[in-house]
Amino acid sequence: LAKTTQPISMDSYEGQEVNITCSHNNIATNDYITWYQQFPSQGPRFIIQGYKTKVTNEVASLFIPADRKSSTLSLPRVSLSDTAVYYCLVGDIRSRGKLIFGQGTELSVKP
Amino acid sequence: EPEVTQTPSHQVTQMGQEVILRCVPISNHLYFYWYRQILGQKVEFLVSFYNNEISEKSEIFDDQFSVERPDGSNFTLKIRSTKLEDSAMYFCASSSGQGNNSPLHFGNGTRLTVT
Numbered sequence: 001l002a003k004t005t006q007p008i009s010m011d012s013y014e015g016q017e018v019n020i021t022c023s024h025n026n027i028a029t030n031d032y033i034t035w036y037q038q039f040p041s042q043g044p045r046f047i048i049q050g051y052k053t054k055v056t057n058e059v060a061s062l063f064i065p066a067d068r069k070s071s072t073l074s075l076p077r078v079s080l081s082d083t084a085v086y087y088c089l090v091g092d093i094r095s096r097g098k099l100i101f102g103q104g105t106e107l108s109v110k111p
Numbered sequence: 112e113p114e115v116t117q118t119p120s121h122q123v124t125q126m127g128q129e130v131i132l133r134c135v136p137i138s139n140h141l142y143f144y145w146y147r148q149i150l151g152q153k154v155e156f157l158v159s160f161y162n163n164e165i166s167e168k169s170e171i172f173d174d175q176f177s178v179e180r181p182d183g184s185n186f187t188l189k190i191r192s193t194k195l196e197d198s199a200m201y202f203c204a205s206s207s208g209q210g211n212n213s214p215l216h217f218g219n220g221t222r223l224t225v226t
Contacts, residue, residue, distance in 0.1 A: 034214055036217075038154070041200070041219075041220070041222075042219050042220070043115075043202045043204070043217030043218050043219050043220050044154060044202070044215075044217045045217065046214040046215065046216065049214055087154070098144070098156040098159055098167050098169070099156070099215060100156060101146075101153050101154040101155070101156070102153065103153050104153065
C-alpha cells in the first residue's frame with residue numbers, strides 16, 4: 001500500500017484559499033487518491049477523489065500531476081467550519097481491501 | 112443522502128465483558144469495514160468484509176474480535192472480552208465498490224469506554 005506524507009498542521013484565515021499537499025511516491029497504477037475530512041467525535045467524511053489531472057466538486061479541487069507522486073487538495077475561501085483534520089488516502093478502491101489513514105493535516109481556520 | 116448509522120453512540124462496559132457494536136451500512140453497498148480511533152490518535156483499519164467473509168484484517172483484529180452480517184441490513188463488530196485498551200471510537204464504513212468512484216462512507220461512530 002502506498003504510504004502518504006502530509007504536513008501535520010496548517011493555519012489559515014477565513015476567506016483564504018488553502019492548499020494541502022500529500023506525497024505518495026510509491027503510488028501504484030491502480031491506486032486512486034481520496035481525501036477525507038474529520039471533525040472531532042465524528043466519522044471521516046469523503047471530500048473528493050481522483051486518479052490524474054484535476055477534479056473539482058462543490059467543496060474542493062484536487063490537483064494531481066502527471067507522475068501522480070503527489071496531490072494537492074485545494075479548499076477555496078475557507079470558513080471557520082472548515083477547521084478539521086484532512087486525510088489523504090491512496091489505494092485501489094476496487095480491491096475490497098483496506099485503506100490506510102495517515103496522521104492527517106490538522107487545519108485551523110482563524111477569524 | 113443515504114448514510115451509515117451506528118448504534119449505540121456511546122457504550123460503557125467493564126473489562127472482560129462482551130460488547131457488540133452495530134452498524135447499518137448504506138443499503139446498496141457491498142463492502143463493509145470497521146475502523147477504530149483511540150483518542151488523539153489516527154484512524155486505524157480493523158477489518159474489511161465482502162460477500163459474507165472477511166477480505167482483509169489488521170494485526171489489531173485478533174481472536175477477540177469478530178464481525179457478522181446477521182441479516183440483509185446489519186453489520187456487527189463483537190469484542191469477546193474487552194480490555195482497557197479497547198477504549199476508542201469505532202467507525203463502521205461501507206462502499207459500493209462499483210466503478211471508478213466508490214469512496215468509503217463512514218458512520219459517526221460508537222464511543223466504547225472500557226472501565
